Amino acid sequence: MNALELNALYKTFGNVAALNDVSLCVPAGSRAAIVGPSGSGKTTLLRMIAGFEFPDSGSIRLNGQTLVDSANQVPAHQRLIGYVPQDGALFPHMTVAGNIGFGLSGTPASKQQRVEELLAMVALETRMSKSWPHELSGGQQQRVALARALAQRPRLMLLDEPFSALDTGLRAAMRKMVAKLLSEAGITTILVTHDQAEALSFADQLAVMRQGRLVQAGPPMELYLHPADRQTALFLGDAVIMPAQVEDGWATCDLGRIPVNHPSHSGPAHIMLRPEQLHLTPEHGEAIHANGCLGVITDRDFGGNVCTLTVELHPQVCAVSGQTTNRSLLVRSSGLGAPPTGSTVHISTLGNAHVLPGA
Amino acid sequence: MAEPLLLKDAAGVAQAAPATRSVSRRQPGAARWVVAVSIAVSLLALLPLAFVIGISIQTGWATIVQLVFRPRVAELLINTVLLVVITLPLCIALGVALAWLTERTNLPGRRLWSVLATAPIAVPAFVHSYAWVSLVPPIHGLFAGVLVSVIAYFPFLYLPVAATLRRLDPAIEDVAESLGLKPWAVFFKVVLPQLRLAICGGALLVGLHLLAEYGLYAMIRFDTFTTAIFDQFQSSFNGPAANMLAGVLALCCLVMLSIESASRGHARYARVGAGSARPQRTQILKGHVTGLALALPIFTSLMALGVPLVTLGQWLIAGGLDVWRMADILPALQQTFLLASAGALITTAAALPVAWLSIRAPGRLQRLLESCNYVTSSLPGIVVALALVTITIHIARPIYQTLVTVLLAYLLMFLPRALVSLRAGIAQAPVELENIARSLGSSPSQALWRVTLRLAAPGAAAGAALVFLAITNELTATLLLAPSGTRTLATGFWAMTSEIDYAAAAPYALIMILLSLPLTALLYYQSKRTAGR
Numbered sequence: 049m050n051a052l053e054l055n056a057l058y059k060t061f062g063n064v065a066a067l068n069d070v071s072l073c074v075p076a077g078s079r080a081a082i083v084g085p086s087g088s089g090k091t092t093l094l095r096m097i098a099g100f101e102f103p104d105s106g107s108i109r110l111n112g113q114t115l116v117d118s119a120n121q122v123p124a125h126q127r128l129i130g131y132v133p134q135d136g137a138l139f140p141h142m143t144v145a146g147n148i149g150f151g152l153s154g155t156p157a158s159k160q161q162r163v164e165e166l167l168a169m170v171a172l173e174t175r176m177s178k179s180w181p182h183e184l185s186g187g188q189q190q191r192v193a194l195a196r197a198l199a200q201r202p203r204l205m206l207l208d209e210p211f212s213a214l215d216t217g218l219r220a221a222m223r224k225m226v227a228k229l230l231s232e233a234g235i236t237t238i239l240v241t242h243d244q245a246e247a248l249s250f251a252d253q254l255a256v257m258r259q260g261r262l263v264q265a266g267p268p269m270e271l272y273l274h275p276a277d278r279q280t281a282l283f284l285g286d287a288v289i290m291p292a293q294v295e296d297g298w299a300t301c302d303l304g305r306i307p308v309n310h311p312s313h314s315g316p317a318h319i320m321l322r323p324e325q326l327h328l329t330p331e332h333g334e335a336i337h338a339n340g341c342l343g344v345i346t347d348r349d350f351g352g353n354v355c356t357l358t359v360e361l362h363p364q365v366c367a368v369s370g371q372t373t374n375r376s377l378l379v380r381s382s383g384l385g386a387p388p389t390g391s392t393v394h395i396s397t398l399g400n401a402h403v404l405p406g407a
Numbered sequence: 408m409a410e411p412l413l414l415k416d417a418a419g420v421a422q423a424a425p426a427t428r429s430v431s432r433r434q435p436g437a438a439r440w441v442v443a444v445s446i447a448v449s450l451l452a453l454l455p456l457a458f459v460i461g462i463s464i465q466t467g468w469a470t471i472v473q474l475v476f477r478p479r480v481a482e483l484l485i486n487t488v489l490l491v492v493i494t495l496p497l498c499i500a501l502g503v504a505l506a507w508l509t510e511r512t513n514l515p516g517r518r519l520w521s522v523l524a525t526a527p528i529a530v531p532a533f534v535h536s537y538a539w540v541s542l543v544p545p546i547h548g549l550f551a552g553v554l555v556s557v558i559a560y561f562p563f564l565y566l567p568v569a570a571t572l573r574r575l576d577p578a579i580e581d582v583a584e585s586l587g588l589k590p591w592a593v594f595f596k597v598v599l600p601q602l603r604l605a606i607c608g609g610a611l612l613v614g615l616h617l618l619a620e621y622g623l624y625a626m627i628r629f630d631t632f633t634t635a636i637f638d639q640f641q642s643s644f645n646g647p648a649a650n651m652l653a654g655v656l657a658l659c660c661l662v663m664l665s666i667e668s669a670s671r672g673h674a675r676y677a678r679v680g681a682g683s684a685r686p687q688r689t690q691i692l693k694g695h696v697t698g699l700a701l702a703l704p705i706f707t708s709l710m711a712l713g714v715p716l717v718t719l720g721q722w723l724i725a726g727g728l729d730v731w732r733m734a735d736i737l738p739a740l741q742q743t744f745l746l747a748s749a750g751a752l753i754t755t756a757a758a759l760p761v762a763w764l765s766i767r768a769p770g771r772l773q774r775l776l777e778s779c780n781y782v783t784s785s786l787p788g789i790v791v792a793l794a795l796v797t798i799t800i801h802i803a804r805p806i807y808q809t810l811v812t813v814l815l816a817y818l819l820m821f822l823p824r825a826l827v828s829l830r831a832g833i834a835q836a837p838v839e840l841e842n843i844a845r846s847l848g849s850s851p852s853q854a855l856w857r858v859t860l861r862l863a864a865p866g867a868a869a870g871a872a873l874v875f876l877a878i879t880n881e882l883t884a885t886l887l888l889a890p891s892g893t894r895t896l897a898t899g900f901w902a903m904t905s906e907i908d909y910a911a912a913a914p915y916a917l918i919m920i921l922l923s924l925p926l927t928a929l930l931y932y933q934s935k936r937t938a939g940r
Contacts, residue, residue: 100842124845125854131846137839141861150857151847200848 057106081251099124130197145177340396458794502564533622564609619787726910750817762829825870832866
């Protein structure tokens with residue numbers, strides 16, 4: 049069952065379209081990530097779900113209840129939707145306990161018990177309940193903000209780039225903790241972020257936004273390997289995109305013959321490969337392999353565990369245009385034992401190439 | 408537990424929603440009455456300006472020419488312009504020098520000098536000139552005017568400049584030096600330009616005080632527009648002569664406002680980029696330079712604090728117990744408290760909607776309202792008082808010479824003080840926090856009460872305190888407007904000095920200074936805190 053249903057949402061600020069016909073369904077208990085560059089309208093969408101903004105037209109339904117449509121609107125405080133903003137936004141005039149207990153009703157004793165439960169849930173010590181927000185580290189502030197949002201047992205949790213202010217190491221740990229906590233609690237969650245790696249790792253379902261439009265939605269792996277267009281392909285990670293001639297499920301390109309995932313397509317097209325699909329082996333002057341081609345390492349970008357290599361292919365006649373090309377590729381290799389600059393390598397491919405639609 | 412209830416509520420509202428939809432789509436429900444109150448307050452603030460314009464039209468051009476273009480007015484104009492032109496640069500130089508010494512050098516006892524540079528604010532301007540007249544009886548004229556003005560008003564420049572110096576990003580100075588600038592060049596080319604806003608703002612405040620002050624100049628017999636209007640009013644009550652002088656004075660204030668806003672420019676000086684700022688660099692003073700540098704704060708403190716305290720002490724010792732006429736002093740204290748608390752309360756309450764609007768819904772209307780309040784606040788107390796005398800006599804006779812009129816004058820004169828503090832307070836509570844509160848189940852008005860107003864409370868208290876202080880030391884409007892029989896500390900002090908009973912005036916001055924001290928301390932700590940230290 050779908051917990052959240054967004055249907056044909058439109059919103060303009062002045063004459064800029066912030067949201068343009070956005071529709072999305074999020075299944076109950078799942079985690080969705082909305083990802084896109086700044087200004088793509090993702091935060092507007094989130095604020096609209098929370099009830100801080102209202103659409104010009106379209107409707108939002110949660111668990112079958114209409115939150116907004118052309119006739120009705122439920123104000124933010126009656127939606128029971130949790131919201132964790134980028135900086136945590138803790139109330140500076142309240143202690144940690146005051147912040148977490150803000151939305152709770154009941155006797156002080158029952159409140160305190162619930163606050164302690166919530167602190168334990170986000171892995172903070174009980175003694176911290178008397179601390180003030182300014183005494184906490186960034187990660188602790190985010191945990192308190194999360195506990196505060198969890199306190200009222202929300203029907204939906206909205207996370208607006210909650211990890212972006214944290215250090216790299218802490219960020220991944222927090223992301224894991226939050227994902228685990230929320231799926232254990234069975235709370236449907238929407239994360240907004242401009243960090244594609246974060247979105248890919250966090251979500252069951254990924255939605256890519258660009259210029260107010262929802263470009264593509266689906267499981268992260270699906271979107272990563274089969275993006276709808278070139279921009280989405282490049283937004284979700286490094287990509288090798290090149291012209292090819294496709295026929296009978298095979299693409300002929302500068303890299304040789306590669307199987308494609310669109311057997312029905314035939315004729316000239318652009319194909320996409322992820323750098324990790326390319327495999328390098330040192331060339332020992334043996335006969336040319338059936339699959340693949342030769343190239344020279346022109347640059348090595350050592351990054352610790354991963355080494356990004358620039359490989360210039362040997363000049364060859366392009367399969368599509370018939371012109372001679374000097375193509376450069378980015379290839380990922382293990383940081384250990386990467387071939388040195390200037391050496392000749394053999395490039396082979398793993399898996400299928402993706403044919404970019406309409407490109 | 409609360410969940411089903413909330414859902415039911417949601418459904419109920421959903422049914423009722425269509426009727427109110429167009430309102431609630433844009434703004435939280437509170438916005439309408441806030442706008443209405445803000446407009447009412449700002450229209451009220453326009454009264455004095457309307458009076459000046461109205462009275463000019465009523466008087467007619469021929470009479471205006473006769474009253475304005477005469478040697479006496481030229482003499483007043485020259486006096487006033489000379490006072491401003493000589494005092495302002497001296498105040499700026501003194502304020503900047505002291506701020507630099509106390510903020511950016513290793514001067515011994517910098518904290519003490521910083522406190523002592525703020526403290527003269529606690530001494531009302533007319534008490535400063537009382538002290539100098541006591542010390543050097545023949546003192547009078549332009550020189551005396553400039554001397555006492557600089558001493559009484561330089562803290563208005565010191566405070567903002569010191570606060571800005573503390574807040575500047577030291578990295579900019581590091582970069583300038585790495586680009587080959589010598590230390591003195593760094594100061595003049597990089598630091599000083601960034602102080603422009605603080606200097607402009609402080610200079611405007613001092614300039615407006617120079618135009619508006621009555622007691623200070625009356626006591627040392629230096630004629631400015633304000634003293635002339637006051638004399639004119641006392642001799643011929645509400646005559647056109649006083650009104651026209653008030654018109655010229657109002658014009659001077661508006662000219663000063665526009666000069667300030669022109670020199671302020673559009674530049675913004677803020678720390679760009681993330682990361683926490685590092686502490687400021689300090690200039691190490693050595694040997695005889697330290698001695699030379701120490702001379703400035705010592706000399707200034709002697710003039711600005713030593714002279715008033717010593718002369719007050721002399722009068723109190725000379726007067727003995729006889730000058731403490733409790734039958735007079737206690738009622739004055741009580742009335743001052745009454746007026747100042749009522750005025751502070753009313754002014755802060757009136758400023759609240761205007762401040763909320765300017766932070767939460769900035770727009771063209773709000774800017775217009777703000778400039779109304781700004782212009783009025785620049786008009787001297789005497790113009791406001793004249794306006795209210797005229798208007799109450801002609802339109803609202805029942806409130807003529809009542810406390811209502813006095814409180815109204817305080818409201819018009821001191822609204823911006825409450826406004827500035829309140830605005831800073833409300834800005835402490837970003838709208839995001841209100842949103843969070845709403846997502847946690849608080850209705851918009853609950854969110855306003857539980858979050859925004861709680862966070863703005865210190866700002867509101869500071870604003871109210873500033874207004875309280877201003878009313879305690881207010882002389883001109885109170886003299887003109889208060890019902891007969893009213894005696895505040897300031898008017899009591901004035902009555903005594905007018906009878907040349909300086910010893911009897913001393914207890915009033917002492918009480919005013921003591922009352923001002925905690926608030927001066929507040930001002931001092933506030934300027935430290937805005938700097939984020």
